[in-house]
Amino acid sequence: MHPAFSVIFLTTLIGVGQGLFLALMTGQSYAAVGLVTVSNPNEFYAYGSVTALLFLIGGLIASFFHLGRPERAWRSAARWRTSWLSREVIVLPIFMLLVFVYGMLHFIGWDPNILGAEQPLQGQLSLFVGILGMVACFALFICTAMIYACMKFLQEWYSPLTVINYIVLGGASGFTLATLHASVYEPGLTQLFGVWATIITLVALVTRLASLYRNTRIKHKSTIQSAIGVRHSSIDQKTQGMMGGSFNTREFFHGASQIWYRSVRWIFLILTFPLTLALLWAGLETGNGLFLALAFVSQYLGLIAERWFFFAQANHPQNMYYQSI
């Protein structure tokens, strides 16, 4: 498939936003049961939510560049019964709204204990909104990933690993950003987020390698024989019916050279995983926020390359009809 930058930015940016929100909720859950204390909760959660929201808005804006007719985008909520894309279009604004409400509650510091003050749990209203937000967040991860994972003849994508990778890669980048965020607003939590970011990045490394392993060994079900229905071991296309190219040749081939294609795989593997982990470790050891910022930048750039590769690696069966001019 041809990697479209609109979709690359959409999926990576909302992934960061979602991961960051999950990190904030992780922090608040720890604090609610008294495992950590947040000295400056309002600023920490409110600014965190604003950051998450900015990433989500960025993703939303990027998504409009994917549409031929963005002015009709509202129509895309119509077929949520059958289409994962439609479901994503519905869940994304719901999630954004919940992040906004969650951030506002913290910002104005209005957090009544709706279950009663005698409960050990504190900050109940924002926790409640946050839990709704987490549900929406996972729903959004699933919708986004299922857009790709539901197409059975795109065999590279048709796997639970696609969904898992979207969740853990988004989570990893979000927790890395949360580490940076904590180092600025709540240094006491930097270690907590740093450790989680490391763990999630390691898990993501395993699941992403698993999907790479699966995809390089994939056996495609469709062959040129089944595509044109002729039983012969040697079939050679002589013309595809046009010489100037068409939508079919532009949309479904990545069009990059083999060298570029192979190097992107190494670039994303190095940037997203070892380099990020090293920078995270350096940041946590030295307490220098610059390392943490670089860790996030490295991981985000790595994820852009990762998403490029995710699309480029998928081999659409229609390509068999466009093998030679």
Next chain:
Amino acid sequence: MTQLALVIDLNVCVGCHACVTSCKQWNTSGPAGFMSDDNPYDKDPNGTFFNRVQSFEIGEFPKTETVHFPKSCLHCEDPPCVPVCPTGASYKREEDGIVLVDYDKCIGCKYCSWACPYGARELDEHQKVMKKCTLCVDRIYDESLPESERKPACVMACPTDARLFGDVHDPDSQVSTAIREEGGYQLMPEWGTKPANHYLPRRKTRIKIHEDELIRADNPLKKEGVKPRTVVDEPTLDDVTSW
């Protein structure tokens, strides 16, 4: 239920592209608006087509055969392109099984084109909506046309009659008979899309004659040593009969 479809006979298609040009001509002049055509006579021509004819060489020289292969939307009975559409712009008509795009609803997200394993959909570069074969839905029901012309433009144009059009659910239709009797098949059956369009394979006409049908094994004249011989010492028929 009716399922309109094309049956394309690869045995007689000569790859002349008459269906491609007549399709483009009819559909670019229709009420649904033009089909983009940029630099048609220049460098880098580029346009939207519903139908393409491709050519494949089967086998290795000198034992080769050329197959011309027209490809358009197959109007699948279980079309994977329809449920993925977020707007409902892509739909399959109940009454005749034609898969259509509502150009007024389509947002040009291209998701349906990803979901079609055959590459039958093309995004129009200017209108920015998804386009595909309509089976000339604006022609086949047009009562101002004589009955014999209520067929898709490609079917009308084909000089070798390689394209048949009809209801593949009616067992007695011309298309069903052709599929049944001439070995019609579907493309990429492995994905369960159940394409309504079928293709008829290349067919060779051969008669089987065994050698012993040319040289009659039971011909007594050919049997060695048993040729009837004239008996000379017995009276002939002429001797004993008075005619």
